[in-house]
Amino acid sequence: MARGSTLQARLTAGEGRVAVVGAGYVGLSVAAAAAVAGFAVTAIDRDEDRVRALARGRCVVAGVSKPAFRAGVVSGRLSFATDFDAVSGADVVLICVPTPLVDHRPDLSAVEAAARSVGERLHPATLVVLESTTYPGTTEQLVCPLLEAGGLRSGRDFLLAYSPERVNPGDTDFGFAAVPRVVGGHTEAAGDAAAAFYGHLVEEVHRVSSCRAAELAKLLENTYRMVNIALVNELAQLCADQGIDTWEVIDAAATKPFGFQRFEPGPGVGGHCIPLDPAYLTWQTRRDTGRPFRLVELAADVNDQMPDYVARRIGDALNRRGIAVQGAHVLALGVTYKPDVGDIRESAAVHVLAHLAARGADVRFHDPYVARVDQKGLRLRRARLDDRALASADAVLLLTPHRAYDLPGILEHASFVFDARNATRHIDHDADVEVL
Ligand SMILES: NC(=O)c1ccc[n+]([C@@H]2O[C@H](COP(=O)([O-])OP(=O)(O)OC[C@H]3O[C@@H](n4cnc5c(N)ncnc54)[C@H](O)[C@@H]3O)[C@@H](O)[C@H]2O)c1
Incomplete structure (x- = not known):
């Protein structure tokens, strides 16, 4: 040519x-x-x-x-x-x-x-x-x-x-x-x-x-991330059952200078890449071989169940404080799929809210990047975020802790905080906080 x-x-x-x-x-x-x-x-x-x-x-x-x-x-x-x-x-x-x-x-x-x-x-x-x-x-x-x-x-x-x-x-x-x-x-x-x-x-x-190697390299990157997030998400459940601090375990493992990469648990995976891209691989594997890509399908399943798990943990935490989920006033802070972006596609935070709403909670949200949530059966407008809103909520949920949030102020005014990302870990406080 x-x-x-x-x-x-x-x-x-x-x-x-x-x-x-x-x-x-x-x-x-x-x-x-x-x-x-x-x-x-x-x-x-x-x-x-x-x-x-x-x-x-x-x-x-x-x-x-x-x-x-x-x-x-x-x-x-x-x-x-x-x-x-x-x-x-x-x-x-x-x-x-x-x-x-x-x-x-x-x-x-x-x-x-x-x-x-x-x-x-x-x-x-x-x-x-x-x-x-x-x-x-x-x-x-x-x-x-x-x-x-x-x-x-x-x-x-x-x-x-x-x-x-x-x-x-x-x-x-x-x-x-x-x-x-x-x-x-x-x-x-x-x-x-x-x-x-x-x-x-x-x-x-x-x-x-080849083109194929480049195509698969991209899927490997995002599948690797999805599988490892699933691993720590399941670890978080195991730790909660055994009364072990997940974050202490991860911090300790992460001191190893080789062979371990830090991943953190959360309400599930979101966005339009990490939950979707591995599905290309599992779909193709089943189509071409008739077999499942077992590890990837299992990991996707673990992550898919996280929003429901987090909603149950919030419900249990409310129950321990003498508050029924039914009718509980819940204020979620951050509903995008990850902090500091304005993207709500496939956001696990929205799934958590949908699960809580399905159990009868009075669900509200605030997010500096999102004015409305109109999915998963929710039709919500952004709530005001001020001291009164924080104080009047039965539970304030830190689902997607954007940098813009004044975490010390939130801890000062909220009566109970469920922190699904351990965003409050470095703040000295005596607030009532439960961490995933
Ligand atoms: N957004 C990310 O973070 C990201 C990262 C890596 C890879 N990707 C991949 O890159 C691809 C594009 O993603 P994106 O986030 O930019 O999508 P997007 O939805 O933001 O934008 C795609 C654009 O393509 C236009 N479009 C669709 N069909 C068209 C056509 N036939 N002719 C002309 N325009 C057309 C749409 O109108 C839209 O503006 C996807 O495969 C995605 O998985 C996305």
Whole structure:
């Protein structure tokens, strides 16, 4: 592919046009990073409202680096479109569309639609990279044929690779450039081109030998996290039964300088990655072998049961204080899936509240990032958070302790606090607190 070597040279020099399909958290982050690195980028999204707002310079996607977005827009190198015209002039096309689970099965319809639209406009000597999280084989078996439908061939006419987004939303220590990029090409040349491109965006690129290896590496990372969270969640239950302090045990184990990585228990796993990504693996394993991926399925089961367990622990704690769950006034602080982000998708905190509401508790919530909760049968508006609200609650629940919370003030005014994350551990107090 003679034109391919020209593409490689352009990418190595940091030149070229980039089209990013899907201007969500992942797509907009990489689009902004590429624009800052000097590429001319068009972010394409089918959501007209989103594109209109972005084109007006409003960074409407939560979690995306505002300075990078602004720098891209101000430089004139970051633009937005609802049509796919930019694909025909692009050197690099990145596909960053959602891959949700629907009825416990991967729904790759957005990837299919995006690949079809790209395939219709693809010209020779383009590098196409799938970034969406998915199970191994998707790039080669699903995306490749859709791109080749117009007659071009991967490896001969265009280049195809997979590179997962691995950024941790809300993490200020590891920004976009600080997280190494894993890159796997359909061919050697595709891997080379993708590595050259991402080399301008991040500090380190890690090459693997295939798209499948890169796809599975991403699933391994999040599955590892999910399984280890399940381990400490089950440990927390065992410790509660035996009257052992879970956190003391974890602190002690974590002093080992090798072979142990600290994970902490909580009300369950949430967000749209850790609970979902391992399910891609379990779904594929069952589909292809007929066997379960036992450890992963079991871990998911342990985590799924945590919100109910936490709700029962809160109920038992109220009972010991002479208060029935039925009618108890419960104020939950923090309902997003993790602290300091505004994302409520798959949040275990919401599940805990739903369980308490199902037992008759009068459930209220406060969260600086969330105005309403309208899921799992709950229809709640954010409650006021002041001394009176804290004092009048039978239980104040620390489910997602955002940094913005004044924990000493909460401990001073609440009559009883259930701390599902041990957020109060470093505060000197004599309040009535029960820790998960
Ligand atoms: N958000 C994260 O923290 C994160 C981290 C790593 C990986 N991922 C993965 O990256 C992928 C994208 O996630 P996200 O969080 O950016 O999703 P998102 O929902 O924030 O954004 C996806 C965007 O794609 C657009 N879109 C959907 N189908 C389209 C199509 N056919 N053509 C054009 N636009 C289309 C949507 O309108 C939306 O704006 C998913 O596979 C996700 O699992 C997400």
